[in-house]
Each structure stands twice: as structure tokens, then as C-alpha cells.
Amino acid sequence: MATGRTHRPATRSRGIPEATVARLPLYLRALTALSERSVPTVSSEELAAAAGVNSAKLRKDFSYLGSYGTRGVGYDVEYLVYQISRELGLTQDWPVVIVGIGNLGAALANYGGFASRGFRVAALIDADPAMAGKPVAGIPVRHTDELEKIIEDNGVSIGVIATPAGAAQPVCDRLVAAGVTSILNFAPTVLTVPDGVDVRKVDLSIELQILAFHEQRKAGEETAAGDGAVPAATPRGTAADGSADQGPDGDVPAVMPA
Amino acid sequence: MATGRTHRPATRSRGIPEATVARLPLYLRALTALSERSVPTVSSEELAAAAGVNSAKLRKDFSYLGSYGTRGVGYDVEYLVYQISRELGLTQDWPVVIVGIGNLGAALANYGGFASRGFRVAALIDADPAMAGKPVAGIPVRHTDELEKIIEDNGVSIGVIATPAGAAQPVCDRLVAAGVTSILNFAPTVLTVPDGVDVRKVDLSIELQILAFHEQRKAGEETAAGDGAVPAATPRGTAADGSADQGPDGDVPAVMPA
DNA sequence: CCATCTTTGTGCACGCGTTCACAAAGACAT
DNA sequence: ATGTCTTTGTGAACGCGTGCACAAAGATGG
Numbered sequence: 001m002a003t004g005r006t007h008r009p010a011t012r013s014r015g016i017p018e019a020t021v022a023r024l025p026l027y028l029r030a031l032t033a034l035s036e037r038s039v040p041t042v043s044s045e046e047l048a049a050a051a052g053v054n055s056a057k058l059r060k061d062f063s064y065l066g067s068y069g070t071r072g073v074g075y076d077v078e079y080l081v082y083q084i085s086r087e088l089g090l091t092q093d094w095p096v097v098i099v100g101i102g103n104l105g106a107a108l109a110n111y112g113g114f115a116s117r118g119f120r121v122a123a124l125i126d127a128d129p130a131m132a133g134k135p136v137a138g139i140p141v142r143h144t145d146e147l148e149k150i151i152e153d154n155g156v157s158i159g160v161i162a163t164p165a166g167a168a169q170p171v172c173d174r175l176v177a178a179g180v181t182s183i184l185n186f187a188p189t190v191l192t193v194p195d196g197v198d199v200r201k202v203d204l205s206i207e208l209q210i211l212a213f214h215e216q217r218k219a220g221e222e223t224a225a226g227d228g229a230v231p232a233a234t235p236r237g238t239a240a241d242g243s244a245d246q247g248p249d250g251d252v253p254a255v256m257p258a
Numbered sequence: 259m260a261t262g263r264t265h266r267p268a269t270r271s272r273g274i275p276e277a278t279v280a281r282l283p284l285y286l287r288a289l290t291a292l293s294e295r296s297v298p299t300v301s302s303e304e305l306a307a308a309a310g311v312n313s314a315k316l317r318k319d320f321s322y323l324g325s326y327g328t329r330g331v332g333y334d335v336e337y338l339v340y341q342i343s344r345e346l347g348l349t350q351d352w353p354v355v356i357v358g359i360g361n362l363g364a365a366l367a368n369y370g371g372f373a374s375r376g377f378r379v380a381a382l383i384d385a386d387p388a389m390a391g392k393p394v395a396g397i398p399v400r401h402t403d404e405l406e407k408i409i410e411d412n413g414v415s416i417g418v419i420a421t422p423a424g425a426a427q428p429v430c431d432r433l434v435a436a437g438v439t440s441i442l443n444f445a446p447t448v449l450t451v452p453d454g455v456d457v458r459k460v461d462l463s464i465e466l467q468i469l470a471f472h473e474q475r476k477a478g479e480e481t482a483a484g485d486g487a488v489p490a491a492t493p494r495g496t497a498a499d500g501s502a503d504q505g506p507d508g509d510v511p512a513v514m515p516a
Numbered sequence: 517c518c519a520t521c522t523t524t525g526t527g528c529a530c531g532c533g534t535t536c537a538c539a540a541a542g543a544c545a546t
Numbered sequence: 547a548t549g550t551c552t553t554t555g556t557g558a559a560c561g562c563g564t565g566c567a568c569a570a571a572g573a574t575g576g
Contacts, residue, residue, distance in 0.1 A: 029463075043522090050448070052448035059523090072522045073524090074522095090467065094470055106365070114466075181473065184469060198473075202462070207460060208372075208442065210280055211456060211458060213279050302553075312534075315535075318535095325555070329543085518576090520576100521572105522572090525568105526567100526568090526570100528567090537556100538555105541554075543551085546548090
């Protein structure tokens with residue numbers, strides 16, 4: 001019914017559940033830390049604690065990758081690091097482009113997490129001609145006109161959108177048309193993409209609103225019926241009572257001038 | 259078993275499922291856009307399309323809030339905006355603090371989405387004494403020493419952590435001790451918090467790795483068995499074959515110098 | 517070689533979330 | 547007033563993810 005797919009149909013990739021895939025990076029991070037400390041093996045219990053998950057869940061997750069553990073001992077750290085890296089596709093190089101070099105785009109460009117783990121910033125792209133050529137994080141900013149050429153020349157298949165909300169869909173369309181099949185979207189908009197293209201979104205505003213919901217619920221329970229659910233919470237007035245009638249102010253705020 | 263809770267136990271808040279809460283901000287955004295265009299009513303079908311979800315899901319979501327629709331007509335936009343705002347707790351003011359004013363922290367401070375929708379940046383906090391007093395986004399940066407005082411004076415219950423990974427847990431502990439009960443974590447670490455404290459994490463590195471996994475899967479299917487799953491994807495070589503032995507390089511990369 | 521002890525791998529049950537499909541409700545025209 | 551048409555609200559079925567609990571596997575010590 002909708003014009004295009006927005007969510008990942010995710011046909012259960014190769015038997016590996018989506019939820020498991022989402023946790024693999026977490027395990028990998030914990031394992032890498034262990035590896036740096038030259039720890040040879042870990043039990044599921046230890047690793048699960050480090051990753052902040054249930055140990056049974058961790059074992060089941062690993063079972064999807066194969067049987068890489070030794071009963072009575074645990075998992076070989078180095079071997080597991082390699083297996084997970086391979087499974088996630090981190091043993092190869094992934095060139096990415098960042099579109100929209102405002103505050104956020106610049107922060108992402110400077111983000112150290114890109115360089116490690118197989119990701120490489122192939123180009124920074126912005127619509128503002130004044131930005132063109134100016135180096136950000138040591139990489140010169142290119143103009144949007146060159147987008148298609150950059151994608152094709154570098155074989156980019158992953159794009160990061162950090163533009164204002166209004167520019168996100170057009171940029172997305174161009175990225176997809178040029179061959180990008182995975183998009184990480186920081187703009188507060190629902191992106192519509194054709195089948196076969198994956199979109200993941202990071203939305204600060206949504207996260208905050210979810211927190212506000214729970215925060216309000218806590219405050220409400222506290223005030224209404226003092227049920228022993230929140231252990232150590234000072235019941236100071238969390239905020240002025242609901243009077244701020246903020247009305248229909250501008251939503252879908254511009255993330256930055258890109 | 260674990261030292262502390264990391265995931266939301268989320269005892270099914272007040273009958274509203276967690277998954278529904280996570281979608282309410284999405285609906286709210288779409289509704290606000292309609293409101294600005296002075297659209298009086300929407301059908302579940304239209305609104306669902308705008309929010310990028312299934313219409314049945316949307317109707318079920320709204321049913322948890324009550325019966326705010328009119329059969330044969332749809333939903334009153336203004337009324338629904340109000341109801342969702344109220345449910346999410348956006349009719350009151352939420353002061354937030356941002357800890358770690360590096361590239362990302364500064365980007366967040368400049369983010370327009372804060373100001374709208376009831377969130378107000380109460381303070382920017384950084385550990386670097388050289389930053390103290392320097393204005394970012396029009397707000398002077400305060401030193402970490404003042405953290406507790408700031409939290410208490412402003413009645414802050416929501417904190418945003420944008421520090422390097424190593425500083426995140428200590429900062430988190432101090433925030434919680436000072437009274438913060440909701441945390442949005444941008445640092446690539448698992449935070450351990452006591453019961454009653456909500457943590458949501460935003461992790462660029464994890465998102466990219468998930469995309470890489472799917473990207474690799476697509477490339478693999480393409481090369482191995484040319485199944486018609488990816489419609490318009492030029493099968494150009496996505497990258498050099500797996501040779502980049504990136505070894506045990508530094509994980510948990512510093513997000514920014516905070 | 518055998519006993520014991522640790523830890524994995526997984527069968528099973530349960531609960532949540534999603535989706536279908538349809539009856540009930542109301543608008544609207546005649 | 548009555549019939550038709552649109553759209554909501556929800557009962558029910560299904561599938562996925564989670565966590566328990568335990569048997570199998572292997573290490574380790576005597």
C-alpha cells in the first residue's frame with residue numbers, strides 16, 4: 001500500500017535472527033577489550049556480564065554462528081573476535097560517505113569509531129558551496145553535485161545522512177540511485193526506499209521522548225501511590241506541573257545548516 | 259547475576275507496550291506536520307503511511323491510549339497531537355544536561371530538536387577546565403565539579419552522556435547519585451545503573467556494523483546464487499576481497515576529547 | 517582409566533508484538 | 547428514517563525472541 005518499503009523485511013538473513021545480529025557488535029566490543037588485555041578465554045557468563053546481556057541469550061546467539069566454544073572452558077577470545085568480525089563483514093573495507101556536514105556531520109567525521117573496524121570515510125558531501133574544499137577532520141568537503149561520481153568511483157554502498165529533515169529524502173533518493181544500498185539516517189524523517197535497501201535511523205528527539213514518557217510514569221507513580229518500585233529516588237519536584245502549553249510549534253526541526 | 263540492570267525491565271508501563279511508546283513520537287511528528295498544514299482529520303491509513311508503519315498497528319497503538327477516532331472519518335489531528343503529547347509527558351518542561359562537550363556534545367547542544375517539544379538544555383558540562391565558561395550554542399559550559407549542584411538546582415532528571423567511552427560510567431554514576439533517572443548514552447560502552455533508572459543508547463558504531471552485515475549478505479547472495487532479491491543493484495565490486503587484517507586495533511574509540 | 521566438575525549447546529515453554537480480518541459505529545445521501 | 551459506505555477498534559492466530567533448565571561434552575585430577 002505504501003509507496004515503498006521503509007522497514008527491513010529482513011528475511012531472516014542466513015538463519016541468524018535480526019536480534020542476534022544487533023548484539024554481535026556488542027559482543028565484539030567486549031571481546032576486543034579482553035583481547036587487548038590478553039585474556040585467552042572467556043565463559044559465556046563473564047562475556048555476557050561484560051556485554052550486559054543474559055548468558056543463555058549469548059550462548060544461543062553464538063550457536064547461530066556455529067559451535068565455537070569448548071565445554072568446561074569457554075570461548076577462545078581471539079578466535080571468536082575473528083569469527084564475529086567475519087560474520088559482520090568487518091574483515092573487508094567499507095567506504096562510507098557522509099552527506100550533510102553541519103555540526104552533526106562534522107562530529108561524525110571526527111568520530112574515531114569510523115576508522116577502526118573496517119569503515120573508512122570516503123568522502124564528506126555538503127550542499128553549501130562555501131563548504132566545498134574546506135577540510136573537516138582532514139578530509140576536504142565535496143559539493144553535492146559530485147555525489148554520484150563519488151559513490152561510483154569509490155564503490156560506496158553505505159551512506160550516512162546528516163542533513164536537515166527537508167533534504168534527507170532527496171539525498172536518500174540520489175544515494176540509492178547511485179548505488180548505495182545501506183543508509184544510516186540521522187535526519188528526523190521517515191525515509192522511503194525501494195526494496196533491497198536497508199535503512200537504520202538514529203533519532204535523538206525520539207529517544208528523548210521515550211525517556212520522557214518513562215520519566216513521567218515514574219513521577220506519576222511516585223506522587224499517586226507510593227509503590228516500592230523506585231528504590232533510591234529523591235522525590236523532589238521533577239518539574240513544574242503541566243502548564244506549559246507549547247502549542248503547535250515547529251516540528252521536524254533542522255538538525256544543522258548543511 | 260549481573261552487577262546491575264542494564265536493560266529496561268519495563269513492567270509494561272501502564273498497559274502501553276514498550277513498542278507502542280517507541281512509535282508515539284513518530285506519530286506525533288507526522289501529526290504535527292499535518293497540523294501545520296491545517297489538515298483537520300486523518301485516517302489511520304494516511305497517518306500510517308506518513309509514519310511508515312502498518313495501519314493496523316497504528317490503530318492498535320492508538321487503542322491503548324483510548325478511543326480517540328471517529329469511525330467513518332478518522333482521527334482529529336489537533337486532538338490527537340494533544341493526547342499523544344500528554345501521554346509522552348511533553349506538556350511539561352524537561353530540563354536536560356549534556357555531559358561531554360566535544361564534537362558530538364556541541365552538535366547535540368545546537369540540535370534544534372531539543373528546544374521544541376518540551377526539552378530544555380539546562381546546562382552543558384565538560385571535564386576540560388579550558389572549556390569552562392566558553393559558550394556553546396549560546397550556553398556557557400560548566401565544569402564537571404559543578405555537576406551535582408547543577409542537577410539539584412535545576413531539578414534535572416534526564417542526562418545525556420557524550421563523553422569518551424572511558425568517562426561514561428563514572429559520569430553516569432555521578433548523574434544517578436545526583437538524582438538523574440533517565441540517561442541517553444552516546445558513548446560506546448555498556449552502562450550499569452541501579453533499578454529504576456532508564457538507559458537508552460545511541461551507538462553509531464553498532465548501527466554501521468549491522469548495516470555492514472546486511473550489506474555483506476547482499477553481496478554474497480549476489481555473487482553466489484543470483485537470486486532475484488535485490489532489484490536494481492549494480493553488481494560492481496563492493497570492496498577488495500577480505501585481506502584487511504585489521505587485527506586487534508583499539509576498540510571502544512574515544513568519541514571526542516571531552 | 518575413571519570420577520568429578522565446569523561450561524556449553526539447546527529443547528521447550530512463555531510472553532510480546534504484529535498482522536489479518538471483521539463486526540460495530542458512525543457519517544452521509546436519499 | 548433508512549440504507550449504504552467508510553473507517554475504527556479489536557478478537558484471534560501466528561511468529562519471533564527470551565529465559566529456564568538440563569543433558570551432553572570435554573577438561574582436570576587422582
